[in-house]
Amino acid sequence: MEANELKDLRELVEFLKDNKIAEFDLERGDLKVRIKFTGAPAPAAIDYSQLASLLPQQAAATTPVASAPSAAAAPAAEAPAENVHEVKSPIVGTFYESSAPGAAPFVKPGDQVEVGQVICIVEAMKLMNEIESDVAGEVVRRIAANGQPVEYGQPLFAIKPR
Numbered sequence: 001m002e003a004n005e006l007k008d009l010r011e012l013v014e015f016l017k018d019n020k021i022a023e024f025d026l027e028r029g030d031l032k033v034r035i036k037f038t039g040a041p042a043p044a045a046i047d048y049s050q051l052a053s054l055l056p057q058q059a060a061a062t063t064p065v066a067s068a069p070s071a072a073a074a075p076a077a078e079a080p081a082e083n084v085h086e087v088k089s090p091i092v093g094t095f096y097e098s099s100a101p102g103a104a105p106f107v108k109p110g111d112q113v114e115v116g117q118v119i120c121i122v123e124a125m126k127l128m129n130e131i132e133s134d135v136a137g138e139v140v141r142r143i144a145a146n147g148q149p150v151e152y153g154q155p156l157f158a159i160k161p162r
């Protein structure tokens with residue numbers, strides 16, 4: 001890596017830290033960079049035009065990825081076991097395992113669920129969206145962290161189908 005590229009990388013790391021971005025991917029030609037901060041706070045809204053001015057050559061090839069703190073993301077990084085179906089978030093929002101703070105979770109590992117059974121809530125734009133199981137079976141694990149942001153397509157639960 002050349003000195004000017006190293007300088008750009010250092011500036012990028014500082015930019016990510018200043019804007020509380022927990023995870024960032026960059027692909028440019030055969031160069032691939034993944035930056036992930038452990039114990040990072042929840043992601044903040046950023047002005048991507050600042051990123052474009054910081055690294056104009058790389059801006060078109062960047063893929064920022066906002067993520068929950070690494071402790072919550074660790075289970076999602078595990079490879080899914082065989083015969084396990086992942087229920088994924090249909091929207092971007094905040095994951096809640098229960099209907100109200102302090103209430104019992106909709107489901108927990110070991111519970112049997114049916115198709116169409118409400119298993120969690122994803123709040124998006126002040127609307128509480130009930131997420132239903134799309135498979136009948138046993139809940140193996142909860143992947144998403146309660147009260148944390150989730151992305152479209154992010155796994156929420158692992159269910160062993162019947």
